Amino acid sequence: MSDLLRLATAGSVDDGKSTLVGRLLYDTKSVLADQIDAVTRASVDKGLATPDLSLLVDGLRAEREQGITIDVAYRYFATPARSFVLADTPGHVQYTRNTVSGASTAQLVILLVDARKGVIEQTRRHAAVLALLGVPKLVLAVNKIDLVGQDEPTDEARTAAQAAVFTAISAEFNTLTTALGWTAEDVLEIPVSALHGDNVASRSTNTPYYDGPSLIEHLESVPVDADNTGAHSIGLRFPVQYVIRPRTAEYPDYRGYAGQIAAGSVSPGDEVVVLPSGIRTTVARIDTPDGELAVAQPGRSVTLILTDEVDISRGDVIASVADAPEPIDTFDATVCWLGDKPLRAGARLLLKHGTRTTQAIVGTLVERFDEQRLAAEPSPESLALNDIGLISIRVAEPIAADDYRVNRHTGSFLLIDPAGGNTLGAGLVGDVLSAVEVGAGV
Structure with a gap:
């Protein structure tokens, strides 16, 4: 299991994304005490009885004034089991493009719906976009489940109403995600109350009809593609960012090709091809600021030294010979x-x-x-x-x-x-x- 999970949120306006992200940060103790104090004071000024955790993440002035998320904001938090990078994306249809940006590198997306509204047009739009982007894992957070059945005369009737709503929303969402190409193992539905923390950090006794993991428990344990490249394993892809020629007395003949490995891995002695020219050569050495490497994996920024003097410039791609793409x-x-x-x-x-x-x-x-x-x-x-x-x-x-x-x-x-x-x-x-x-x- 990878010790880092890249995730994003998506959903319609007022579904509670910012509150959920604030709850995740709060429950994992990823915010400072003075931030909590500031949020508490601001919440009191707004006449609220409990802290408005959405204030932890809606950082832009326009966001606070309008009560909506506009920009993609990246949040970092961790538990003893795993670290997380979360892209909090807007819900308004006007900012769908920001959702595309935030979800483009996600290994998992938390898609929120309001339990009182269910799967709506924006839910379907976001699910389709996430399918096109190839996001491998989905969580449907059926938020505000505590607001369902409030008119029921007894606790038992209220719980039954919530269970019926959660079952219906899950069934409709499963039909949608199956049509979009996900399997049942890729999708999990969780009833949550971001405001009160039900099923966020720990399983809640308020949802006896749900016997699955809490949101954080699932995020800690879900298996993901460690290098986040997709479902298929391919050979080396190394876009050249910069050609390094020090031209100093210490390094009179040094010629290195710097960049970040986009896919595959590379080791000294590997035969590679330079694209689009098609010239073949061999990797002689892998340099980093911390010394040479025996192997470099996806996401690592390195400098490749080749055995031959090859005409390579920024924009070229060094790839494995076995499965190099045709330019x-x-x-x-x-x-x-x-x-x-x-x-x-x-x-x-x-x-x-x-x-x-x-x-x-x-x-x-x-x-x-x-x-x-x-x-x-x-x-x-x-x-x-x-x-x-x-x-x-x-x-x-x-x-x-x-x-x-x-x-x-x-x-x-x-x-x-x-x-x-x-x-x-x-x-x-x-x-x-x-x-x-x-x-x-x-």
Whole structure:
């Protein structure tokens, strides 16, 4: 089991994401006493009887004033069993693009629903986006379960009403996630009250109809892909970020290639190929600031020394010979459009893949994905903000990309405004939509 879990939250506005994240931080003792005191004072000023834990995470002034999360905020907490990096993402449809950003590297996503509302349009939208991104594990937190059945005359009747609601929401969500490609082992539903802490750090006696783990217990024990690259194991992928040539008396002939390993591993003596040129060579040494390594794993930043003098520059990819990707200059890709102006065929953009940035032209808009019906609309005229679609792209320089379903890191890219430098689209190499369209009509 990996000792680090990357997770994210998602859900609609007012489902209680910020309160849940604040509860996680509070229950794992990851906030300082003066922060708790400040939140308590602010809560009293608002006329609340208990601390508003959402104030621990809604840090922007606009967020506090509006009572909604706007930006993606990264939180860090730990338990004796595991450390966590959590991306707290917005729930408003206007900020779906921020959800894409926050969930793009997540190994698990906590998707919240309000127990009184159940699975709604934004729930389906988020689930579809998470499926496209290839998020391997899901938790459905059925929040505010304590507010269900408050009109019932007895505690037994209230508990029965909550159990019925939780069962119905879980069944509907399971139908949705099955259609989107997850298995029963990948998804867990938990009834929670983020406000009161029910089933967050420990199992609650207020939900006798639920016999599973608490949220933190599940987060501590869920098995995940340690290098977070996806379901498939592939060989070395090393995008070159910088060529190091000290040109000093101490290192007169030093030539190293610095970067971060995106997939696979590498050891001295491994035969590799440089892409897109296709030149083969061998790794002579792996340098780091702490000395040489016998092996380097995904996520490690290193400098590779090769046995041959090879023409390599920033943007090239050093890959294992056995399964090196074929460099491509024309390909289909699934894109989540993040720009305010619609995307149309013929658009000229910049495409950033790994450490390479090249000019790109959008060819055909093949289809637009309807995340509510899980179906495709063929040949759309444009893709608007937050739309997801399949497009064709031609790039000026070939890129060494894998299909996104093979590897999340080497199969993703960004589309950038060449004039202003703004990110306009998040792209996945290949027709990722086909994997979820089988659920049409769900």
